[in-house]
Amino acid sequence: MQETVSLRDLKTFVEKKTKKKTILKVIWNEQEKITLLITPNMKINSFIVDEKEGYLFYDVAGKPVEQAIPCVLPESVMLGDQITLSQMIIVNGQPLTKEDLASLKG
Template sequence: MKETVSLRELKAYVEKKTSKKTILKVMWNDQEKITLLITPNMKINSFILDEKEGYVFYDLEGKPIQQSIPCVLPEAAVHGAKVTLTKQIKMMNQALSKEDMAELLQ
């Protein structure tokens, strides 16, 4: 059985872990659609999926974003308003840990 949580619960958890408010941003390119939970001051314009580095995000001027993205949800993890908890989900550039998953499922 796949374990899922609502997008709202995940957003609240990310805000609790980062101590910052987040907004939801959906982006897509030719290969994929992703959902981001970012702080309101982040200006992300585009992204690519690099085989070595994973997702690389760019600002409006085309420069790579250096700061950590609070949460990156790949297309395969999001199903409507539900999120399947997998290692593909990244919080602050780290895969979702077992402790994070356990806390989300409480």
């Protein structure tokens, strides 16, 4: 059985790790739907998935978003309001460590 954590608990964890308030934003394109935990001042309008770079995000004007996105959750890790704990979860540009996973579970 896969271990999961609630979206609310992950949001709290991300806020503690980044020391910033976050909001939830769901965006999608023709290929995928992703959930983002972003700071309130981030203006993200679209994204593409690049084979080399991963997710590339753009603002309303079509300019690349240069700020680091606190948390990107691909569709594959979402199980309703639960998140599958896997190495695919990126917080502050880094995959979750074993210590991060332990604190989320506990």
